[in-house]
Amino acid sequence: MIENVKQKQQELATLTDSVEKVDLLKEISEYFQRKDPLQALQYATQAAEIAGRIGYDSGYAEAIFLQGKHQNNLGQYVESMKLLKQALSLFETLNDRTGYIKALNLKGMVNYRLGDFQDALVDLTEVLKSEEDIDDKSIRASALNTMGNIYSDLDDYDNALKYYQEGLEKFRETGDRNGEASILNNLGILYSDLGAYEKSLSHYLACLKIREEQEDPRGIAITLLNIGDLYMKQGEFGKALACHHNALDINTGIGNKAVEAHINGSIGKLWVKQEKWEKAIPYLEKATELAAEVEDRNLRVQTLKNLASAHEALGNMSDALSYFKMCYQIEKKAFDEEYKERIDYLKNRYEAEKKEKEAEIYRLKNVELARLYDHIRLISEIGQKITASLSLETILTTVYENINQLMKADGFGIDLYHPETEEIEYKFFIERGERLKPLTGSVHDEGSFSAWAIRNRKEVFLNDATQEYMAYIPKLKAVGADEGGETLSALYVPLIVEDRVVGVVTVQSFDPGAYTPADLDMLRALGNYIAVALDNARAYAELNKAIDDLKTAEVQMLQSERMASLGELSSMIGHEFNNILNGISSPVELIMSQPPLDEDVIWHCWESDQEGHELQAYLEERRQVWEKIREASKMIKLASDRAFETIRDLQAIAGGKSRKLGLTDIVETLEETIRLQRHKLHKIEIVKEIEAEQFRVMITSGEMGQIFMNFLVNAAHALEGQEDARITIRMRQQDGGVEIQFADNGKGMSEEVQKRIFEPFFTTKGEKGTGIGLTMVKRIVDQRGGKITVESQEGEGTTFTIWFPQEIQELSKHHGN
Template sequence: MPETSDFLQNNLDAVEKLLEKAKDAEHKDTSEALKLSLEALSIAKKHHYIKQEAKADMRIGRCHWINGNFKEAIDFLSKSLKISDKINDAYTKVDALIGLGNVYVTIEILDQAISQYMKALTISKDNGFGELESKILNNIGTMHEDLKNYPVALDYYQKSLDKTLEIEDTYGQAIAYLNIGNVYFSLNDMDKSEENFHLALNYGRENDKSLLLAHCYYSLGRLHHKRGDVPLSKKYLELGIEKANESKDLYILFRILSEYADIYDQLKDYNQAHSFYQKALDVAKQIGMDELMPRFYEQVAHFYEKNNKLDLAYESYKLYNQAYKIVEENRRLERINSLEYQEKLKASLEETRIYRQLSNELRKSYQQMHVLSNIGQAMTSTHQLDLIFEQLYENVNLLMNAESLGVGLFDEESKALRFDLFIERGKLLDPFSLSLENKKSWSVWSFLNKEVVKINDIEKEYKRYIAAFASTRGDLMHSAMYAPLMVEGEVIGVFSIQAKEKNAYTDTHQDLLTTLSSYLAIAIKNATKTKQLAELNQKLKILSENDGLTSIPNRRLYDDVFSKLWMKAINQSEPLSIMMVDIDNFKDFNDHYGHLIGDEVIKKVAHLLNEHRRNENDFVARYGGDEFVIILPNCDIDEAEVYAKELQVKLAEISDNLEVTEPVTISIGLCTTQPNSKKSKDIFVSIADNQLYISKENGKNCVSSSTY
């Protein structure tokens, strides 16, 4: 039976009501908002309400973003954008662009975020969407806040607040007050920060906005923690947990639990801090927060390391390493997907007035985008700097004229930009450095000011930037562009291209250089990070294989080395000796002088045993407590006995350097064998251990030996 107009209108009204309820629920209960939006989407699709389908996709995407499901968020927001663009629904289109920008900010792909926001801002201004304009200004402010560019962030937040006051958007005003308060918090202006937090809090209480209240309570908890008022801080954080659970916003709940853990860490309450870190981790795992995990695991690792929980620190460092690799791969894939999406977006915009007028330019931009995508993928697929530079030079001339190309990386020690890559007309020039004090360098200016520079007549334009112009290397180039290499707000270097002709570069070239610089910065940072991770892995390896107190090998490494030395002795038909060493009367040292002196005795003995090995093939490890083990490859029973007695003589030096009256002595149990496939390592060790027991029974400070 065909559907009547009344039936269709009733269903259309039902969808609109569901979407309105979802919008309101988003601030209180994102699970409810998601449920309502999915119901609206189902009805809209069934009855072909295209406009409402776009709205529902946008709402679902926002809910996924709030809940930390970033892949799903991008999928739904992209669907909304595609549909709203096709039917010319400018309002929903802006909402979708804002949503995508929000996701990219959260996962720290800032070049894509600003691209989405600026498109949304242009459309909002053209159509008089004041509420959306204020949101975008607010979100751009958030980006600058994340980059610690606080004056610019305050400026955008103030513009957002002014717009919300102009259009009487009270909820938008509350958001602006909250964000302004956070900036003042970062600037350490606690009074202004608290004033703005309470303005936001008042609105949240009056209008029962659970999500807003959760953020307000979290911010006030941080503020009072910083002031040193722990009871008041905990009170606000407890309220924040209540509102976070009420709104089902796991992201803010994670942040509150992490703040709680930090409070207890500073109070030196290990158990409570450990408990809250575990709760925060459970929440993070629940929503799959890949982007937050590296920073969180690193924080937890520092916490465990500070509290001498070295096994837990080691595990956390390993998890940090794994999480970092996952995040980098996610970012790489998101950038690839984003580039593909932008190409599709440009194709759909071909029908608009601007793109009809610029169809030839658009076709050219498609080609450039394709080349740019290939360059980005090539550079970010390797962690070797020389290959990154090679890909850059081979491809950049496909985008623009680059007779000269240079990449300078900041050297912290010399406070200079070091150019290991500077190519002019196909020739690689010798490396050189530019001091940051150089007032005549465009590269230095771009680096220090974090700005892209485009010059088309160097002799006329230099006064805007530098004291005087000069050719650093090679021929004088009349056109040039310089872009800072930035990753997560940190400037790591500068990228430049130059051409001999005047007016070589357009605004489009500048945009391409900016995007290319983002890829280059990420590729260089990844290469550097890979080197750092290799160093971290080595540190973790040392941490896992060495005893925390004595810094000599631990039981874990002993097990591995012993197996290898046993097999080597079998293969080479050599004798093998093992010594079990125990500090005599160690419990008395602890009881009489305290654990600090006891620990010092263990360290001194360990150092002596390790320093007086016969050669580099001997292996010394802490076996446990006050007991040590020494493996002596290619050592027969006579040589082992002489060596054991030499150690006992050397040990007399320890007592002289400690504030103890009793001499420090050791008992030694020794066993020598000729290993073969029929013999047991465990029996070999147990014989040495039994000889140690005999030494103890014979009055201590002696050597007992046997063969196997």
């Protein structure tokens, strides 16, 4: 075969017909797809360039498809997805059904590798439904293989095994040895997950034999990696390390970064299991770097956690905290993206279901279908409400308030599962309208239907609990208290998001035969929404806890290392959030102090105010109350926005890294900051001497707000108890730049204080001060190439002057124009 390829490569150099050259490039590219994916990609890219230039449309579509295929083999899944979408569009335009299904099958595989199971299942289901449209059985076999992977990752091993076995038969029928090896490898993974290690190893070895026969270095490396992981599970670390290093050596020759990332991660994990931290760290660092490059978020988070553990074990607390922060930032970003995607998906699904059911109701005019549609609409509405909330209590009560519109619910409950402790929290249960006290229990409790549903990841369907309970918990002598006492019918549905069980939802009735399969379907559909909502609420709570834990850790380290970077960050966080909370508390108090609507006045006006003068006066009074509330709400919103912006700015404040700069209207930022601090400034005269309506400076609004906030807070502190308190704020063009001054007529500072005013942790406020505010202001000004000075005399006041350089102004004017 090699001689044949060399012959074709020589033939390539002599071809003059461009179409023939494209076809030969594609043929050579497919030969190298497993032996050397990078070289295969180069041939496919060359074919696409020539085909595009000469207008060879079918050749161009097939070359683009091959590029996507090779990028997948190289672990570049995002780039592969872009190319496959382009190929699908081209095949559809050409009405090439076989090419379209082939590209759709590979797109499903890439969606799976990117963790998008929903889209992967949609793609692969269409492929399997299109068997009659194509003659190539290997495409169906490949789709079955990927379906098996998805169900395996979802821990649905029965379905996974079914798809793998059907796919294996198809591959063997077509003589596709590479496909056969792929499924054997996946069966090895499945049996490993089930703890059947001997079966797992036999399938891996069968796979390895085929891949060696096929001279497939990438496949060999992956199989050796899996065998090494299997040995590691069994505690045979020497064998595991040998397999991993062998896989790493083979992969070095083909340069597959995704495979290299997983191998390094496994070696690092192996050393971690043996508590050989220093040996683990280089491999984990390499795995983290490669995982970031190939955008494998799950692997990156896993390796970062292992790195944090390794450094913590070695006493490198600063490095451990750094890796924890990186891990937290990645997971936070993933949560934000996932939350938005879930909401969008649920909204789109709601609209699609709504239109579909409207069409069916109109067409069939079926009363039963109309009722079903109403239930789906209600489920979707409930789902939208609860997935839009991050409050656990709101989620629980919202579901309960609506459940009786869907089905009979004499008893209703939602239980939360905590896998880390293997405990079930019976958080919310209402029976006969009365909410019962929360309880906790073990997931291994053989007398609990909730525990059975969680352990088995299956529903419980009871229409005669006195007899049917035996099918689930045969050791139970009588229906337990948590099942409702008099309960005769019950449904229990495990709440699963992605592949994790997060709880159970149950409805119960005192009547026998209360539920139908349709009720179970509705509760299952509602359970999908509940699972997403609970997971969002859990993630939000964990995020808040992570922030609280971070603050606690920073305070503890500040006590022993006050000048360390972690201590500085802790003080900055405290300083900023104190200011932000101060900006929220007064508006809230203002809102709470407003009088309620006086119905007696309105009725009095209705009965006796013929001319309407009294009513008009009262309405004007209410309008003023409303204006106060609206203004206070705006101030709270501004403070909330500033809080989010402060969190985003923490990395820049702590590490010297800045986000992308923008042109900030500092006059507007000043007004916002003054409004936020109005509660502190209400007894102080604010004099603004600003030459122009707008000054735009290349700086983040968060940085500028921090500067203004510090000056206002410090000035207010200096003016405490002074009757003629005044702050004068000036902005003007000066020396080709912009100059900002904050002057107060407070108590002033001594020369000694002025010399130390910008030192970290120096404060004149005693226990009330952090000593970090002006340090932060100076850092921001210096970073932007500016200058800051202070002039003060005791008993007369203090003036701070900031100047930003000419370059910033010129850039601002250019962008402004």
